[in-house]
Amino acid sequence: MSTTPAPAPFRVPHLRRAKENGERLTMLTAYDGATARIFDDAGIDMLLVGDSIGDNMLGHATTIPVTLEEMVLATRSVSRATRRSLVVADLPFGTYEASAQQAHASAVRLMKEGGAAAVKMEGGERIAAQVSLLTGAGIPVVGHLGLTPQSEHLIGGKRVQGRGEEAAARLRRDALALAEAGAVALVLEMVPAPLARAVSADLEIPTIGIGAGNGCDGQVLVWLDMAGMGDWSPRFARQFGQVGAALHTATTDYIAAVRDGSFPGPEHTYES
Ligand SMILES: Nc1nc(=O)c2c([nH]1)NC[C@@H]1CN(c3ccc(C(=O)N[C@@H](CCC(=O)O)C(=O)O)cc3)CN21
Ligand SMILES: CC(C)C(=O)C(=O)O
């Protein structure tokens, strides 16, 4: 009997090890089990249940309205379908900023009810206490700096962050503060490539870039942007497939086959 060896799961300690070995890390968002299974089978290291579920799945304009309930539901769907990828769940806006206790209560729900293996939150020095307490409680935390969409009203839009000496120094301080507090990885979103490279060199934990150039230790994309799903894609994304077009064609073929009576055929039909 031939046995395929079970694929080795990707776990938090692999993050540092991959960086030490110069292996680039791969991450995609996932919002449900049907897609998570495909990404997991394909060998993705990490799945991010992103609060980008808000603007990509739930019909919101931004991530801001997303609730913890919605994140728990999506995280549960993803984690149940996942065999080897590390499932990271975003803490949504309003569920962690006020205190370390608030962050802990929210993270515990994502882990106990959602099955997440780690949580991610946006911000630097201002959430160091949260990162510290969660890490002490056995909850791996991924940081997120640069464009932090939950604070877009404070930032004033979805623009590149960390341009200019002062902003760059601030971002490097924030990155060090997160690493010092125990973060296991750091997402850098829409940051100039030289700054992202410098931050990556500053840290022992891996950086995962999105619109942050090739000097990061890994990359993350929203899966719809990666797969050519949906009608919009940011400049930093590349479409590795045309899944939206493929699904459209499958759907028009189905409609036509039902209308012309060719589906269901005898092979899809039960005899008496
Ligand atoms: N589908 C999707 N992809 C993402 O990368 C993503 C989300 N959704 N939702 C959550 C955040 C929001 N992000 C965004 C949203 C908009 C732009 C944007 O408008 N970018 C333009 C202009 C950039 C500029 O003017 O500096 C671009 O062309 O990239 C970028 C990142 C990144 N994240
Ligand atoms: C864009 C990534 C990093 C994210 O936070 C999300 O998808 O919510």
Ligand SMILES: [Mg+2]
């Ligand atoms: Mg997010």
